[in-house]
Ligand code: URP
């Protein structure tokens with residue numbers, strides 16, 4: 285089966301030009317002007333549209349047992365939503381309970397995705413406990429194609445590791461050449477501040493921010509940077525939200541630490557006033573690290589434009605507003621953390637980044653696709669439109685005008701944090717390895733066609 289995309293305004297991270305794209309089976313076979321259609325090829329005219337490499341979300345949770353409940357999407361709904369929003373590859377966090385072995389956790393997450401995922405997927409392997417047995421299993425998991433780990437410096441008593449475990453995880457990662465992604469917040473400070481706020485009667489969602497102020501995150505980043513500097517491991521700070529944390533990462537980079545930084549679409553467009561909405565409405569906007577003062581948004585946009593911040597993810601973690609967020613109605617520390625956005629990341633980044641003049645189209649591609657592919661060893665299979673790459677393409681309609689709503693979304697959660705927000709563009713067609721998976725906002729692909737992507741470290 286071949287697919288010919290005519291008159292494509294091809295936007296890669298490193299350039300932009302007009303040509304036709306011929307996809308043969310699962311890969312891009314040729315890029316040229318005036319390609320004659322092979323017999324039987326489907327032809328799509330992309331005139332007036334942009335064609336981007338499939339977008340990559342470097343940070344999602346689809347199967348997530350967390351804070352006494354489970355996130356709402358499964359791999360079918362979550363990856364359909366990703367595709368409708370232009371994301372053709374997801375990185376999911378494997379987050380085993382501390383009582384579970386790494387091998388059991390990896391097998392469990394693989395079983396969840398198998399036969400259900402509609403787009404390609406890969407994992408960051410969560411290291412929630414480290415001992416000799418875990419080390420041996422982690423070596424096997426890396427051999428099976430998972431070229432990155434995830435550690436939590438927060439979530440005391442759940443996923444969090446202690447300092448000795450952190451040290452040994454980083455040392456193993458350095459030896460194997462894999463990147464360690466890390467949730468950076470100082471867990472002791474969080475616990476103490478939570479206790480203090482609850483004792484003072486601050487029980488509502490608005491207190492969440494004050495229990496995890498910027499210094500708590502910056503301290504977490506500084507801590508990780510010290511360990512990375514002394515072990516020589518490559519690290520990646522997930523969901524960085526504020527100036528103080530970015531300063532800690534940049535200072536480490538100046539000392540020679542190999543650190544990359546991810547921010548999230550939520551931090552770029554929402555601020556902490558959303559979590560201060562009256563009643564319990566603010567619970568929709570509780571995630572960790574928390575939404576910040578508005579001034580941080582400019583810092584993060586500047587960081588993306590200047591290259592200090594490499595990627596924009598979602599940390600998609602969907603918990604229903606009606607039935608799950610109320611677990612913390614009388615105690616904000618029990619509100620399941622997360623602001624779902626796997627479906628809206630690209631349209632929001634386009635609207636508030638490119639259309640608002642903050643990012644060029646090429647920078648948009650870099651931070652939403654190419655940089656993640658490079659950092660996590662998927663490039664040039666993913667993250668670029670060139671012969672030999674997987675035919676994951678987003679034909680983007682910049683003239684589309686619409687609004688975001690839970691009523692029309694694909695993700696399986698009962699609210700949308702961006703309800704009623706305008707978007708100025710959306711994917712018209714999305715392909716997954718040569719198969720059209722989305723047309724005009726609707727999934728039309730094959731359930732279960734998503735493939736587990738093996739990643740081999742290239743920097744060891
Ligand atoms: O609030 C968040 N970020 N929820 C998901 C779990 C995590 O910390 O990544």
Ligand code: ZN
Pocket residue numbers: 467522523572573
């Ligand atoms: Zn996290």
Ligand code: ZN
Pocket residue numbers: 343344345377599
């Ligand atoms: Zn996360």
